[in-house]
Amino acid sequence: MMTSESKSSEKLLLRALRGETLARPPFWLMRQAGRYLPEYLEIRRQAGDFLSLCYSPELAVEVTLQPLRRFAMDAAILFADILVVPDALGQALSYREGEGPVLEPVRNAAELRRLDMAGLHERLAPVYQTIRRLRQELPPATALIGFAGAPWTVATYMVEGGSSRDFATIKAWAYGDPEGFGRLMALLVDATTEYLEAQAEAGAEVVQLFDTWAGVLPESAFERWCVAPVAEIVRRFGKSHPEIPVIAFPRGAGVLYGGYAEATGVAGLGLDATVPLGWAARTLQPFATLQGNLDPLMLITGGAAMRREIGGILETLGKGPFIFNLGHGIVPATPPEHVAELAEFVRSWRA
Ligand code: CP3
Numbered sequence: 001m002m003t004s005e006s007k008s009s010e011k012l013l014l015r016a017l018r019g020e021t022l023a024r025p026p027f028w029l030m031r032q033a034g035r036y037l038p039e040y041l042e043i044r045r046q047a048g049d050f051l052s053l054c055y056s057p058e059l060a061v062e063v064t065l066q067p068l069r070r071f072a073m074d075a076a077i078l079f080a081d082i083l084v085v086p087d088a089l090g091q092a093l094s095y096r097e098g099e100g101p102v103l104e105p106v107r108n109a110a111e112l113r114r115l116d117m118a119g120l121h122e123r124l125a126p127v128y129q130t131i132r133r134l135r136q137e138l139p140p141a142t143a144l145i146g147f148a149g150a151p152w153t154v155a156t157y158m159v160e161g162g163s164s165r166d167f168a169t170i171k172a173w174a175y176g177d178p179e180g181f182g183r184l185m186a187l188l189v190d191a192t193t194e195y196l197e198a199q200a201e202a203g204a205e206v207v208q209l210f211d212t213w214a215g216v217l218p219e220s221a222f223e224r225w226c227v228a229p230v231a232e233i234v235r236r237f238g239k240s241h242p243e244i245p246v247i248a249f250p251r252g253a254g255v256l257y258g259g260y261a262e263a264t265g266v267a268g269l270g271l272d273a274t275v276p277l278g279w280a281a282r283t284l285q286p287f288a289t290l291q292g293n294l295d296p297l298m299l300i301t302g303g304a305a306m307r308r309e310i311g312g313i314l315e316t317l318g319k320g321p322f323i324f325n326l327g328h329g330i331v332p333a334t335p336p337e338h339v340a341e342l343a344e345f346v347r348s349w350r351a
Pocket of ligand 1 (some may be wrong): 031032034044050078081083084095100101147155163185210212
């Protein structure tokens, strides 16, 4: 059998996810396409609303490629949103200017009856088309990442009807009626698995599960509603697509990052900016390729302070299998020149 080390023509991101330690780690940035780029804002205006942009293969391909033209990341991430899954399950969704996503909430087992998987792939077909076109257009060294929201995080938007501060409605349901809530989570495990499988069949080479709100649950609920559903998706997806690595990003998990990679079976683990580097290197890196974790707000500062932080991350985590990234998504106020500085610094770094 060929070892991963011998296939040095393979894309850097894939080599890192197979467990190789690279002298120059690959990098990409969460939310690398988006409002900090004037050329994104232009396409966004043309598309009208945000969902139309997600469902227009031509425009979605264009905005996926925009950051790569400027910064030559080692990976492209499909342009879509985690909330296309509830949309495709039949839950009404819109994005309001300055307000974020607004959904017709599903708060109990009775309201859950409004949703089903019958129209899932038909509604999501434009996303699969975007992936097919991207595989034709991407430079040969650039990997293509597909993604979905993890069930818990997607459920927070579905149940709260949008973004939330306290997660009171979803916790009332999950704590008070775990069986009923479990039916929503089972539906999301099914839909997410099928969605990722279709992305892989269209040409995604890696998939990432975003669990943005993993950090709001106590231990027992974290195990039940974050770890177990992700483990089930990884298990099923790994059966149909054993060659495609899965990265999970359980943002804010804190001490509960410990044991997460082993329990879920993910190849890659995304770290938020609060995870201590030395602890991650010792405790987490033996079990997964790590990804992260520059504070995205450092990109507002830029310059020597930012380079010092990046250097510290590369020094500590670069000694093992590692993908450089942010600890959360780029914020809209980010100056593109600072992203260029970051890209230049990471690309020229050598262990
Ligand atoms: O470049 C990329 O990373 C690919 C595209 C992508 C988007 N959203 C585009 C987007 C990805 C991977 C996401 C993931 C996503 N979406 C997450 C998980 C990651 C995270 O940031 O925590 C979450 C929680 C969502 C849900 C979502 N989508 C919210 C809460 C909002 C409104 C807030 C905001 O950032 O605008 C969105 C809208 C959204 N998704 C935009 C983009 C570019 C902005 C829409 C616009 O142009 O007006």
